[in-house]
Amino acid sequence: MTELTVVHMVRHAEVDNPAGVLYGRREGYHLTSLGRNMAGELAGYFAGHDVRAIISSPLERAYETAEPTAKQLGLPILSDERLIEAGNRFEGVNVNRNRMILAHPRYWSWYRNPFTPSWGEPYTDIVDRFSGAIRHALTLAEGERQSSFRTSCRFGRCAASSNGARWRTIRGAGSARYVR
Template sequence: MVASQIHLVRHGEVHNPTRVLYGRLPGFRLSERGELMAAAAADDLAARDRTITRLVASPLQRAQESAAPIASRFGLEIVTDDRIIEPTNHFEGRIMRVALRNPANWPALRNPRKPSWGEPYVSIVARMLDAVRDAWESTETGDAVLVSHQLPIWMVHSSLTGTPLPHDPRQRRCALSSITTFEHRDGAFVEVGYSDPAAPLSAGATDVGAV
């Protein structure tokens, strides 16, 4: 048997008063609003009246904390998978609007199609799809939830829908604590849903963690 559905859940808002691009930097936890967002995602999953039997999360603190209410709601252990972590990023620890004015950083922008400032899009797709496939195959019954980050989730969406991988980061449809759902049909994963349960909490939220 395999999983019925795979839900890719993004983490909630991060406490980031200086508005840096935190990427993989340690110590970035959920804000109080982010905790409410994570709870909203757990509530949304519970309201679907589906059986969720596997919970996987990125090793980063914000993802682990976002997985916690799902673990509590469904009585699950959190399995950590490094493959669904945030991509590497040249601009980690910097404020983007300031960094872009520094000529020393301009070489990192030379090839946005790769992108030259971080992990190649094709690499993100490969590791994310491996993790999704493993979660699907290792879930004997019910659904699997993977708590990850905006760009990795968007790369899965883009790859499976045939959308070009190079893109404007401002155009991603992957809100904080959003849920993107997939099923396996006719030998391939297919996106079957997207929800934004934390939308009522999003006004004024800080979302500048990665490019």
């Protein structure tokens, strides 16, 4: 019987972003007090599991989300650049306070190909990057669970079409399983 290795992809907890900018890969964004509570709840979720590795994006918000779980389980937090947010030309733009800013003519040239997308990192590159990170995680935790704390929430949809790899979303758990 083949052992199932479960890889949980976890989005960071709530971030303090009073200006409402699209922070993307920018450093200096930390968790709110609610975000720290969310990270603590997540540590409680993983407490009953045999987690072998905790891997985080290098960004503070992802590391801070992973920290309570790492402390509770006595594991180091490994950093993997491949788990970082997708590249986006709108980074730094205040899109959360005024979504209509995205319709401004100065950005029209960025919308020439929504399937790539022309305003950021190509979807295929994101899939390749995350697939590599997950393959690495699988080697660290073969037959066990491992958790990756990351900065982007759209990976499950991208990975579903990646090179024949099969992903199954676990409803309500906020994670996906890689099925070989």
